[in-house]
Amino acid sequence: MSAPVLLDVRNLSVKFPMARSRMGLGPRRSLNAVSDVSMRVAAGETVGLVGESGSGKSTFGRAILRLGELTRGEVLLDGQDMARARGEDLARLRRETAMIFQDPYGSLNPRLTVRQAIGEVLHVHGKKGAAGRDARIVELLELVGLDATLMDRRPGDLSGGQCQRIGIARALAIEPRLIVADECVAALDVSIQGQIINLLMELGQRMHLGMIFIAHDLAMVRRLCDRIAVMYLGRIVEEGPTEQVFKAPRHPYTRSLIEAIPEIDPARMLPSAPLPGEPPSPVNLPEGCAFHPRCPLARSECRTAVPPFVGGAHRAACILAPGGRLNEVGENLPETTPATPTERIETC
Numbered sequence: 001m002s003a004p005v006l007l008d009v010r011n012l013s014v015k016f017p018m019a020r021s022r023m024g025l026g027p028r029r030s031l032n033a034v035s036d037v038s039m040r041v042a043a044g045e046t047v048g049l050v051g052e053s054g055s056g057k058s059t060f061g062r063a064i065l066r067l068g069e070l071t072r073g074e075v076l077l078d079g080q081d082m083a084r085a086r087g088e089d090l091a092r093l094r095r096e097t098a099m100i101f102q103d104p105y106g107s108l109n110p111r112l113t114v115r116q117a118i119g120e121v122l123h124v125h126g127k128k129g130a131a132g133r134d135a136r137i138v139e140l141l142e143l144v145g146l147d148a149t150l151m152d153r154r155p156g157d158l159s160g161g162q163c164q165r166i167g168i169a170r171a172l173a174i175e176p177r178l179i180v181a182d183e184c185v186a187a188l189d190v191s192i193q194g195q196i197i198n199l200l201m202e203l204g205q206r207m208h209l210g211m212i213f214i215a216h217d218l219a220m221v222r223r224l225c226d227r228i229a230v231m232y233l234g235r236i237v238e239e240g241p242t243e244q245v246f247k248a249p250r251h252p253y254t255r256s257l258i259e260a261i262p263e264i265d266p267a268r269m270l271p272s273a274p275l276p277g278e279p280p281s282p283v284n285l286p287e288g289c290a291f292h293p294r295c296p297l298a299r300s301e302c303r304t305a306v307p308p309f310v311g312g313a314h315r316a317a318c319i320l321a322p323g324g325r326l327n328e329v330g331e332n333l334p335e336t337t338p339a340t341p342t343e344r345i346e347t348c
């Protein structure tokens with residue numbers, strides 16, 4: 001990564017405390033939504049974050065922008081830790097980062113006109129005095145491909161695609177340097193999705209934004225993102241340059257996600273269960289590699305040892321991946337060869 005690091009997340013964990021049983025007995029348990037996740041994003045770079053439902057993508061996105069809980073870890077923005085920032089430091093985080101949400105209607109106040117919805121953001125962030133505000137709103141609308149004649153419309157008068165463009169205009173109004181887009185096109189028609197993705201690509205390059213793009217749609221991630229990170233049960237299990245990961249996935253979980261994209265319909269969403277069985281509960285994570293109960297290649301040691309995350313720019317947390325304990329020579333994973341029956345775990 002040659003551009004300077006904008007965001008450097010180190011060992012971030014988010015645990016949600018669980019309610020005690022009615023009897024109030026036993027230790028208090030917690031749900032490990034995000035465990036020990038590190039990620040870097042450079043200015044002008046888009047990183048895709050994928051994984052099954054419940055893997056912790058939104059929790060991670062919200063935590064790094066301090067819109068949600070954060071239990072442990074550091075979130076360095078230009079080298080300054082924001083994980084416990086308050087006052088002026090937290091205000092800087094709010095000024096320099098923005099989130100774009102999935103539901104274009106739900107994320108806008110139905111009572112506010114487009115002028116008021118964008119004007120409010122400009123006002124709160126002190127971007128323009130009242131005099132210059134309308135001109136800036138027109139500029140922002142043009143930036144996201146909307147006509148100034150929409151200024152006095154309310155969300156109810158707009159299409160889903162137009163609302164999402166307003167959501168993006170609101171995010172851009174603060175002139176952020178980092179955007180987290182959480183499933184921001186999932187609720188839109190496929191044709192509109194393409195337009196919004198093109199818009200994000202263009203804006204990302206023009207404004208040199210760092211972007212974390214959370215999505216289920218792997219084909220879209222492949223088109224938009226420079227790098228990709230794959231999350232399973234709160235951990236990143238593979239990360240690397242997008243084309244390298246797609247062409248030679250190193251973790252069996254990533255491979256199963258990629259194999260689930262049918263070539264005839266590259267825009268298809270990830271199936272809710274690309275592998276047999278459901279992911280284990282994040283309250284009771286399995287010992288060793290959390291993926292082992294569903295892994296077609298699992299060995300007995302996968303049950304006991306957490307695999308290290310290794311491999312340089314293209315890394316994976318699997319003992320069979322290049323640099324992993326059973327593949328120190330750096331070969332790709334075997335195609336589909338399952339482990340021998342004696343090596344397999346009974347629960348596979």
Ligand SMILES: Nc1ncnc2c1ncn2[C@@H]1O[C@H](COP(=O)(O)OP(=O)(O)OP(=O)(O)O)[C@@H](O)[C@H]1O
Pocket residue numbers: 016031032033051052053054055056057058059060282
């Ligand atoms: N506020 C909360 N309190 C308790 N548990 C939560 C809370 N928010 C999320 N979780 C749990 O944390 C885990 C991760 O959830 P999260 O919404 O981050 O997943 P996700 O990868 O974004 O899923 P999806 O693809 O469905 O959006 C899930 O088990 C979820 O039930």
Ligand SMILES: [Mg+2]
Pocket residue numbers: 057058059182
């Ligand atoms: Mg989510």
